[in-house]
Every structure is written in C-alpha cells, then in structure tokens.
Amino acid sequence: MQMDIVDLTANSSATGVDAHEQFALDVLTGLCSSPKQIPAKYFYDDNGSRLFQQIMHQEEYYLSRAELAILDAAQHELPKLVEGENIDIIELGPGDGAKSRLVISGFLRAGRSVNYYPIDISAKALDLLANNLPKDRRLSVHGIIADYTQGLRYARALSGNRQLVLFLGSNIGNFDTCQSQAFLRSVWASLAAHDRLIVGFDLKKDVATLTSAYNDSGGHTRAFNLNLLRRINKELGADFDLNGFQHFGVYNPVLGAMESYLLSVRVQEVYIAALERSFGFEEFEPLHLEYSFKFLEQDIERLCDQIGFGLERNFYDPKHYVVDSLWSVHKNKSLS
Numbered sequence: 001m002q003m004d005i006v007d008l009t010a011n012s013s014a015t016g017v018d019a020h021e022q023f024a025l026d027v028l029t030g031l032c033s034s035p036k037q038i039p040a041k042y043f044y045d046d047n048g049s050r051l052f053q054q055i056m057h058q059e060e061y062y063l064s065r066a067e068l069a070i071l072d073a074a075q076h077e078l079p080k081l082v083e084g085e086n087i088d089i090i091e092l093g094p095g096d097g098a099k100s101r102l103v104i105s106g107f108l109r110a111g112r113s114v115n116y117y118p119i120d121i122s123a124k125a126l127d128l129l130a131n132n133l134p135k136d137r138r139l140s141v142h143g144i145i146a147d148y149t150q151g152l153r154y155a156r157a158l159s160g161n162r163q164l165v166l167f168l169g170s171n172i173g174n175f176d177t178c179q180s181q182a183f184l185r186s187v188w189a190s191l192a193a194h195d196r197l198i199v200g201f202d203l204k205k206d207v208a209t210l211t212s213a214y215n216d217s218g219g220h221t222r223a224f225n226l227n228l229l230r231r232i233n234k235e236l237g238a239d240f241d242l243n244g245f246q247h248f249g250v251y252n253p254v255l256g257a258m259e260s261y262l263l264s265v266r267v268q269e270v271y272i273a274a275l276e277r278s279f280g281f282e283e284f285e286p287l288h289l290e291y292s293f294k295f296l297e298q299d300i301e302r303l304c305d306q307i308g309f310g311l312e313r314n315f316y317d318p319k320h321y322v323v324d325s326l327w328s329v330h331k332n333k334s335l336s
C-alpha cells in the first residue's frame with residue numbers, strides 16, 4: 001500500500017482565508033447568533049478525533065456497530081454492483097477508517113485495484129486511518145486534509161476511473177434538509193453516470209435508544225463536546241471555563257433530530273483574544289453544537305430522487321437501526 005497526503009487547509013477558500021482565520025470567523029458568527037452556536041466540523045481537532053473514537057466503542061452508541069455489521073455483510077456484494085477493473089473510492093469524513101477497510105477489502109478480494117481518496121478535515125483522523133487500511137500492493141491511498149467540498153473538487157481532478165463515493169457514519173445527519181440537498185447535489189454534479197454513492201443514514205427509532213446514544217454513561221460525548229471549548233481556548237486564546245458548561249443531548253421530534261448543546265450553568269463572560277472581544281452568557285443559556293437528523297425510509301427515497309440519484313439498494317443492520325443506501329447517478333435530471 002502506498003499513501004500520500006495533501007493538506008488543503010492552509011489556504012482554505014477562494015478568498016484566501018486560511019483555516020485559522022476561518023475558524024475565528026465562524027466562532028465570531030456563531031457566538032453573535034441567537035441561539036449561540038459553533039459549526040460541528042470544528043469538533044475534530046486531534047483530541048476531538050481521539051475522543052470520537054472512544055464514543056464509537058461505547059455500548060450505547062449503536063451507530064458504529066450497526067454500520068460495521070452492514071458493511072461486513074455488504075463488502076462481498078459491492079464489487080458486483082460497482083463495475084470496472086480499477087475503482088476510485090472517495091470517502092467524505094472517513095474518521096479512523098474501520099468501515100472503509102471493509103469496503104476496500106471487498107474490492108481487493110474481488111481482484112480489483114483501488115485508488116482510495118479519504119477526505120477529512122482532521123489530520124489526526126487520516127493518521128488513525130492509515131493503520132486500519134489493508135496492506136495490499138493494489139491499493140494506493142491519496143489522503144486529502146480538507147473540507148468535504150474542497151476535497152471532493154480536488155479528488156475529482158485526480159480521479160480517472162469509476163468512482164464510488166462513501167459518506168458514512170450518518171455524517172449527512174449533521175446537515176438540515178436544505179443543506180443535505182445542496183451538498184448531495186454538489187456530489188451528484190461531480191459524478192458521471194456509471195459512478196455510485198453510498199450514504200449512511202441513521203433511522204428514526206425509539207427516543208430512549210437515541211438519547212442514550214448521545215448521553216453515554218461513560219461521559220465520552222460530554223468530553224467530546226467540551227473539547228470544542230478547549231479547542232477555542234487553545235487555538236483562539238479564549239478563557240472558557242469548562243466547568244461552567246453542562247452537556248445536554250436531546251431529541252427534537254419536530255425536527256426529527258438529536259440536538260447537542262452546552263448550557264452555561266451561570267452568568268459568565270468569555271474573552272476570545274483572536275477576536276479581541278468578550279461574549280456574555282446568561283444562566284442556562286444554550287450553545288448549540290450539533291444536529292444529528294434521523295430519517296424514515298421514505299425521507300431517504302425522496303431525498304435521493306429529488307437530487308437526481310436512483311436508489312439501487314438499501315443495506316440494513318439486523319436491528320434496522322441504520323441504513324447504507326447505494327445510489328446511482330441519473331444525469332440530465334434537474335433538482336426537484
């Protein structure tokens with residue numbers, strides 16, 4: 001296996017704003033919003049990626065176990081459904097690559113050569129991933145440290161074979177309906193008619209199962225959420241007191257989403273040196289961190305059709321908690 005890595009975050013946008021400046025701008029925008037919020041993509045500094053690995057191993061966190069079971073069973077099927085002697089697997093937010101390994105191994109076992117392009121905003125995630133991939137001379141790995149959209153544009157320019165794009169782990173759930181449509185349509189635009197996309201969705205289920213997954217008894221989700229404040233302290237020179245905030249994960253049945261908040265347990269002021277200003281928090285004021293939208297099967301079918309994909313096959317875990325949905329690309333279809 002060969003692996004090279006490119007870091008696109010140094011100059012992260014067309015405006016020439018680097019990743020650090022963008023982080024400061026996003027924190028400023030988020031803390032000036034009502035309710036206050038920080039975009040979920042900032043969870044994943046080195047420590048955040050490590051903490052997320054611990055969450056994945058918690059008993060209550062059914063998502064990883066369920067999707068590993070799905071891909072373990074599906075790995076033999078996928079090479080039959082996605083043809084071509086050489087295949088380019090592009091993965092959006094692969095994390096530690098435990099799931100990627102199963103998909104890649106299936107193609108290698110079927111005698112195919114694989115170019116794998118993992119795109120992750122976290123350099124640490126790509127480090128962890130390198131240890132999880134199969135050691136095989138028919139596998140070459142081109143790691144891309146970047147935001148999804150920027151990384152996808154970069155990978156598309158390099159890729160010359162049939163593409164299978166993976167968007168697993170219910171990462172799609174962090175987007176609301178409009179953002180999901182816009183994002184998936186941009187993925188659609190980057191693909192050709194014979195390419196495929198697999199999206200991992202978390203299905204709606206019993207509220208107790210959902211809430212305990214996001215409030216694990218080991219406190220790992222709490223630590224993961226508080227780490228975002230620690231990251232702002234470290235990278236933007238802030239003075240958040242981590243004991244001044246309480247983790248709160250709750251299911252919103254109107255939105256159909258788990259929501260993660262940190263609640264300010266007292267009236268307090270936080271100074272952020274990089275922004276040269278303070279932000280006041282009222283007692284029990286929420287800081288919104290993350291949505292994790294949950295889906296019904298008909299939501300997935302509608303989304304797939306609206307964007308211009310065709311639903312080829314749904315792969316389920318034995319409890320029907322999670323679905324990995326394999327989509328083909330219908331070109332000449334406008335967004336409906």
Ligand SMILES: C[S@@+](CC[C@H](N)C(=O)[O-])C[C@H]1O[C@@H](n2cnc3c(N)ncnc32)[C@H](O)[C@@H]1O
Pocket residue numbers: 040041044049052064092093094095096097099119120121122125146147148149167168169170171
């Ligand atoms: C919830 S984890 C899921 C990891 C993996 N897909 C899985 O199913 O186990 C999300 C991963 O996506 C990455 N990520 C989150 N937002 C991102 C973004 N906007 N662009 C690129 N990577 C992102 C994180 O660094 C993390 O590795």
